[in-house]
Amino acid sequence: MSAQLINGKAIAAEKRKAMIAQVELMKQKGTTPGLAVLLIGNHPASVSYVKGKVSDCQEVGIHSQLIRLPGDVAEAELLNQITKLNVDRRIHAILVQLPLPSHISEQKVVQAIRPEKDVDGFHPVNIGRIVTGQPGFVSCTPAGILEMLRTIHLPIAGKHVVIVGRSNIVGKPVSLLFLNRDATVTVCHSKSKPLSLYTKQADILIVAAGKASLIHADDIKPGAVVIDVGMNRNARGKLVGDVAFDEVKEKAGYLTPVPGGVGPMTRVMLLENTLTAAMRQMEKGL
């Protein structure tokens, strides 16, 4: 039997459609949600991602402000920009596009963002809130993964979720989210050997290792839900995930494609986090 594909692109498009009315309602109450995106340098992939974010905002009516700084900008200048945005009442959400040039400390930059405006969910305060199960901001890729599973009505409690990859952006937060939902969670990484010993046990397998064809049909349990977070360019320049799609499709129960799976969900969760930020700040009269 062939896996059911989870169409992230379609789910994200539906969500944006629903957001238009929500944004309109907020505008009627006097608040236009606002997102500031800071882009440092001209890295082509970053430029293209940021353009996508700005056009998503336009589609749903969110005010966006793109701030471009040269690749050799001083760290202090970037921190100064963030400090200004932290107190700007038109801006409810701040995103600094990563990666940053090597002379700038990513940690310092992330920690300069006010947690209430940290829609990436990278600030230690927001990470701590996930750890302790308090409402904060969940970073966009992990939030997008959970949202995909919600749309297919997949029960999570009691399931064995195996995560491949332990990054601060995906693996670690995703493991906490599933733990909070009463799953049994195993986190694997490049030193977990043999990897298939773990991945074969997964009811839900999340692969975020950044390695093309890391997971083959032999590595999964029949009927497993497989979420491919990988984004790799193959020899022909085509975008591929970490999962050998054609093989795994024949054995999995559900599978996310690349492109068109987790990527579009990541984008739409940024919009959702921006709306949440604006709503919370509106309610507090900030």
Ligand SMILES: Nc1nc(=O)c2c([nH]1)NC[C@@H]1CN(c3ccc(C(=O)N[C@@H](CCC(=O)O)C(=O)O)cc3)C=[N+]21
């Ligand atoms: N502060 C910060 N926050 C981020 O969330 C962040 C970041 N920096 N830096 C880079 C990564 C990467 N990322 C992507 C999101 C969506 C797609 C996406 O929509 N991908 C499409 C394909 C796009 C293509 O064809 O290149 C898809 O999978 O269908 C890709 C990549 C967000 N990131």
